[in-house]
Amino acid sequence: MAIREQVQASLGVLPGAEKKVAHAFLANYPSIGLSTIAELAALAGTSAPTVLRFVSRLGFASYPEFQRTLRADVQSQLMSPLERARSAGPASDNPALEASFAAIAANLQATVKAVPESEFEAACELLADHRSACYCLGGRFTDAIAAYMAAHLRIIRPNVSHFGGQTSTWRDQLLDVRPGDVAVLFDIRRYQSDLVRLGELLVERKARILLITDPWLSPIARSARVVLPCVVDANRTWDSSVALLALVEALIDRVSRAQGDAARARMQTLEDIHWNNLAGR
Template sequence: MGEPSRESFALRLRRAMDQFTPSERQLAATLLADYPAAGLQSSVRLAEIAGVSTPTIVRMARKLGYDGFTAMQEVMRQEVSEQVKKPASKHAEWHARGSDRHTVNQFGDLVSANLRATLDALDLSTFDQVAALLSDTQRSVLIAGGRITRTLADHLHNHLHILRPGVSQMGTSAHLWPHALLDLGPGSILVLFDIRRYQSDYPLIAELAQKRGAEIVLFTDQWGSPVSSHANHVFAANVEALTSWDSTMTLMFLVEALIAEVSNRLWSVSRKRVDELEDMFDCLGTFGGGHDNGGA
């Protein structure tokens, strides 16, 4: 079983920004603003759009470790193919690899490799910045997840809502999304979870939120959601699995780590809130055994 790709092209491009000349940074920004479509055009057309020379494209490709533009473009083409894979295609691919090892052992190895690759690529300064944002109780937080990632959004919402006020979740009905976006403003935070096959409406949602002054935090896969071009902060996790669907375990790890950090940062002020919540649980007998509600 091959090890998952460690970094998407878009993530590699972001990480290399400091190495680039001004014209190369201009080219990189053009690629990221319309990724991956911009990179799938001819080098002449890309140079024209970015306002740089074609030799600049070749130099940047070589700085990223490619032989030239053609090799760099082929990586982008492969990523597009990976992004749009349907469940049946992924199942057939994994089944064709074959293995005598038990599924539990194969899955354990893959999840471990995913987690290691995710941690190797994780920018700790991004983690700290997002933890600080989520710990700022003057900022409202709106959280949304897609068909598969909604459980992650639920988990983050449930814990943040215990620790601090001003946390809400975008509902599943698209008709109500404008209501949720209406309350966003300067200083608000929109947290989106989006992995392949990406939510087609999320880029527009992110754009609308940004126009209202919100900061966008994105949790995505190693290939990168189209929302990446709008996001202020991006967490990219390796998600490949042995099934027809991607694994969200590495994303859950990042969510749990953020919850732990926010809890540590807010504990001096959130302790009272947590205690009040526990008192309500006891009063209602939510968890059983601790309250006599006068029943027979």
């Protein structure tokens, strides 16, 4: 896990003073973690020994070790596909297909560990609330997954939309967003400033944001109701989106079951429309 992910996962078990350090770290990531112990303690309103206990609880022998790992996390987060290609090691002796699938399988397992069951259930509750409209949108590569999610959700519950068009038209579509509506946003590293700004505008309209992101967390996480981090680094040139898609399919399945008779009625209506169309009625 990246340090930020470790800190989030530990929030439920940290003592009160150390939890203050965790909150200060997450709210000012990564800069405060690269400052001195005294500065972090002052920001959290605790003491230097409390910061050291917090770091030790994360599994680090010292504060400098914690900072070295944090710097590596940040460097990894900011790497472009070109930089990852340059830093990649020699090809494995394993067949390319086998190695690629092994990396994907590892990502899936790591994502299961990174997503708390409580957060997954909270996400399902948001998506199953058919009294509120649901909007989906992703970035350059993840918007295809957002559209895929919207296409499925539209069948099992009403009022589902995929934010479409150019960035300039997103604000037009915000006109229909009401307080309590749900916005599912996908944003992974090299985070998109336009998506981050849209998240801010959605919060201003009192929408509830479900963020699907990576272990380093998009800035949208600061205002999201639920955050689901997926492991995307497959130790190759391009990040992998398989864990994102697998998580989306798990959400769709869970929400389909939660909707019960209502979802089945909508699916039956869709089937009737399909067969009536084929029959020329």
